[in-house]
Amino acid sequence: MNDFTRQTQEFFSAAKDARIPEQVQAIAEDSVSKARETYGKLNSVAKDNAKVFEEATVAAFASAKSIGEKVLKNTEANAEAVFDAAEAIARAKTFPELIQLQTAFVQKQFTVAGAQSKELFELSTKLAQQTFETFNSAATKSFEQVKKAG
Template sequence: MTKDDMRFEIPEHLREMADQGLDQARKAFEEYVSMTHGALGNIEAAASTAQTEGVELNKQAVAFAEENINSAFDYAQKLCSAKSYDELMQLNKAFIEKQMEIAGEQARVMSDKTANAASQTARKFTEK
């Protein structure tokens, strides 16, 4: 038996199948990488949106706190000038009613802003 007789050749159709399989694997990997980059872009956009919306929520919360503290100072000033117990009770009642109304409105605004922030952030995950 000669060296040429022992030589093993891979048939052409098997080499073609292997080449096609490799091409398909490469294309699948490239698609996976492309999708991963897209997803990372969406995550970055969502994180940026969440941060921006969070800053806006914080600013609104600080504005409401400032408004509430100023209202409390105004209330305290009015109490200092009250001349009777009845006047104190009237001032107290009016302050509590007003603050309850303001608190309801502030809660509504914060709820709306929070829902909007969540919606804007979630939208970034689905954008292409």
């Protein structure tokens, strides 16, 4: 048997009868209890934050969906206007009438496009602000909960 093995056996032999001081046991138990309590609080906060994040994500998705629906509605209206104008132009009897119909259509579409762009910009701004506020509120709530838990 080498020296290291002998020393190790002697150490374990002496240690088997050694008692852990009550004070050390109390500190260890208290530490485990506090760690479990902190974990419970942080776990609860994490679950709450996951719910808040999900709600914010749903709000962001709803905003994107609203914008997409508006773009689709505008596209449909513009396509209908093009077909209506094409039908009217196809029925034109004279070149000046054709030019007048074409000019009227282009002028109307510039006005419509301007209104649609303004409306889409306002909707986008409103929805972006709502989404930002939702995420900001969620982040603030999350930080406050983590602060309380700690």
